[in-house]
Amino acid sequence: MANLETQYAGLTLKNPLIVGSSSLTSNAVNLKKLEKHGAAAVVLKSIFEEEILHEYQDIIATSEAKGEHDHNLDYFDYKIKEDNINEYIALIKSAKKELSIPVIASVNCVSSHEWFYFLNKIEQAGADAVELNIFYFPADFNNSSKKIEKKYLKIIEKAKETVSIPVIVKMSPYFTNLGAMIGKVSKKGADAVALFNRFYKPDIDLEKKEITTADIFSTPQEYVIPLQWVALMKDRIDTDLAASTGIHDGTSFVKLLMAGANVNYIVSSVFKNGPKVIGEILDYLNNYLDENNYQSVDEIRGLLSQGNIKNPKVYERAQFMKYFSDRKDII
Ligand SMILES: Cc1cc2nc3c(=O)[nH]c(=O)nc-3n(C[C@H](O)[C@H](O)[C@H](O)COP(=O)(O)O)c2cc1C
Numbered sequence: 001m002a003n004l005e006t007q008y009a010g011l012t013l014k015n016p017l018i019v020g021s022s023s024l025t026s027n028a029v030n031l032k033k034l035e036k037h038g039a040a041a042v043v044l045k046s047i048f049e050e051e052i053l054h055e056y057q058d059i060i061a062t063s064e065a066k067g068e069h070d071h072n073l074d075y076f077d078y079k080i081k082e083d084n085i086n087e088y089i090a091l092i093k094s095a096k097k098e099l100s101i102p103v104i105a106s107v108n109c110v111s112s113h114e115w116f117y118f119l120n121k122i123e124q125a126g127a128d129a130v131e132l133n134i135f136y137f138p139a140d141f142n143n144s145s146k147k148i149e150k151k152y153l154k155i156i157e158k159a160k161e162t163v164s165i166p167v168i169v170k171m172s173p174y175f176t177n178l179g180a181m182i183g184k185v186s187k188k189g190a191d192a193v194a195l196f197n198r199f200y201k202p203d204i205d206l207e208k209k210e211i212t213t214a215d216i217f218s219t220p221q222e223y224v225i226p227l228q229w230v231a232l233m234k235d236r237i238d239t240d241l242a243a244s245t246g247i248h249d250g251t252s253f254v255k256l257l258m259a260g261a262n263v264n265y266i267v268s269s270v271f272k273n274g275p276k277v278i279g280e281i282l283d284y285l286n287n288y289l290d291e292n293n294y295q296s297v298d299e300i301r302g303l304l305s306q307g308n309i310k311n312p313k314v315y316e317r318a319q320f321m322k323y324f325s326d327r328k329d330i331i
Pocket residue numbers: 020021022023045046047106108133170196197198216217218219244245246247265266267268269
């Protein structure tokens with residue numbers, strides 16, 4: 001059997017499969033099951049910036065100073081926040097106690113306000129790394145892309161100053177100049193970049209004429225989104241890469257490694273297929289490596305990244321020109 005040992009964000013993992021942040025990773029019982037089925041690490045469910053006490057105080061102070069009152073804030077009270085924080089710290093501690101694989105904490109954040117003290121608590125609780133799930137919703141006409149990018153970079157800078165455990169940045173694909181932004185995140189010192197987060201989307205119920213929630217799970221076709229960007233970034237940045245979105249089975253798992261991912265995050269597939277899918281994916285990887293005479297997973301990592309192929313432009317092709325220009329028989 002080939003050697004699956006993998007380096008990611010300064011952590012040594014027994015294989016390249018990580019179960020990503022979600023409700024799957026929000027309690028010790030689930031976490032133990034994920035480890036038992038072969039996960040090499042887990043990213044805990046995110047705690048949200050708004051759940052962190054100091055940030056709340058800060059928002060209140062700012063909105064009061066501006067003479068505003070945001071009614072949404074009425075839903076949060078101090079007690080709930082303190083409970084959330086204690087609960088999250090307890091989750092990290094119990095995960096560390098119960099598991100022998102690395103435990104990565106996750107914070108969903110949008111500002112570089114006072115919530116950073118919480119990163120110290122995460123580190124003290126024993127988390128092996130922290131993932132910043134940063135997302136600023138870009139619908140404000142008065143905000144420039146430069147300003148938004150600056151916010152992201154400030155958060156990373158402050159996180160790196162605050163803790164000594166590895167800092168992973170989970171990014172969204174929604175940047176005007178995505179490649180350059182990933183480059184900036186890497187230069188700011190992120191120990192790894194996870195491409196990409198996938199978000200809640202609203203939908204419309206035509207019968208009830210109401211807003212509903214779109215399917216929260218990815219489809220197996222979506223793996224091509226991280227595949228393109230992992231392949232493009234692999235040789236351009238000096239930072240480890242995690243692929244996330246649409247990796248549901250062994251085939252897409254191996255493809256993402258070939259594109260250049262150090263590790264792959266799996267979420268929807270575990271929801272849909274149960275934790276046994278972890279073992280199935282690892283079996284596929286092992287068989288693929290054996291059948292193709294590879295001794296280790298490192299030998300296939302980045303084999304087909306942009307820098308390693310004869311025609312690197314294929315990863316930058318965006319239009320379907322070739323397929324529609326001379327087809328007269330389509331309709
Ligand atoms: C129910 C659910 C909850 C999630 N919660 C979080 C979260 O708290 N933090 C986070 O960074 N990502 C969260 N995600 C996103 C996943 O970590 C992952 O990036 C996304 O689902 C794409 O991977 P997949 O195609 O394997 O599902 C969540 C996804 C789902 C389906």
